Amino acid sequence: MSIDDRLGVLLEMELDVERTLKNNKDMLDEVTKELESLQKLFKEPGPTRILLDDVLKNIGCDSRVWFQQLTGNQARTLLRPDNIRKVLAVFPSDSSDNITFMEEVMMDLSALMSSANNQEKTDEEIDEIESLLWRIERNLRVAQPTSSVTPKLHMLTAHLIPYLRLHRSWGHLTEQGIEHLHAVVNALHLRFASVPDPVLNATLVLKHLSNFNFLFDVGQSWFQSD
Incomplete structure (x- = not known):
């Protein structure tokens, strides 16, 4: 098979993927409209929820896009500092004592996400990541005292720093x-x-x-x- 033949196969595959994505998007839009209609029959969302949904939709993290949880790309979008501020601005400052702690958690997660690359870390950079993890753990304990520790959170807080000190990078370790x-x-x-x-x-x-x-x-x- 020549290079031109292989290129032709790849282009055909690309067109198939584009058609599939378009069909899936059209189907998702129809299902979303039906879901919204059903939700209105059972419960009208409050003003804060409506505003939150509008903000999430505006930044591309609309929960209707993925019914179970955020995708990786959506999480990355949500954890941009500007988007974090937009989301938290929905809630009144006096709505909860935990808003400030959650903002710090999300900002630290944003910084942690940015450090997850293939670059070899220096001792100073690893120390900074360790400080981030300490703050995340401390603030989560305050903001979410009854929440359980997920396996990924345990891996981050308990095992990431030893791994970094041994391998100097964690961008290669990815799902x-x-x-x-x-x-x-x-x-x-x-x-x-x-x-x-x-x-x-x-x-x-x-x-x-x-x-x-x-x-x-x-x-x-x-x-x-x-």
Whole structure:
């Protein structure tokens, strides 16, 4: 297969993905409208909730986009300092004693997120990250005293600093690759949903993944003439 042929395959795959995304978006918009109609039948949201939804929608973190939880991209968007201020500005300053603590937690998470890159950290930078984690832990204890500790929060507060001091970086330790593979497999399940035979369905998925591997895991052969 020549480079032009491979490029043609990639362009065709790109068009398929774009069409799938558009169809999924149209379907999501329809479902969202139906959900809003049902929610209005059962309970009208209060003014603060309406304002919060408007702010989240404005910054691209509308909860209707992902019904269970925020996606990674949405979390990254939400944890930008300007967006943190926009979200917290929805709540009156006297609505809770924990608003200030949660703002500090979110700001520190924003700084922590920015440090999660492939750069090798110096001792001073690791010490700064350690201080961030101490503040996050302290403020969360005050703001959310009854909340449980999630596994990821435990990994951050208990194991990140020893890992950094040993490996000097934590940008290599990421879930992005496997999350992307999950998205690919989910898309393939939708593509082959019309195949009732589970064995054939799984075979088609594996063949498609093998084609991906052939296209993208070929080393320097892309740059060699046929």
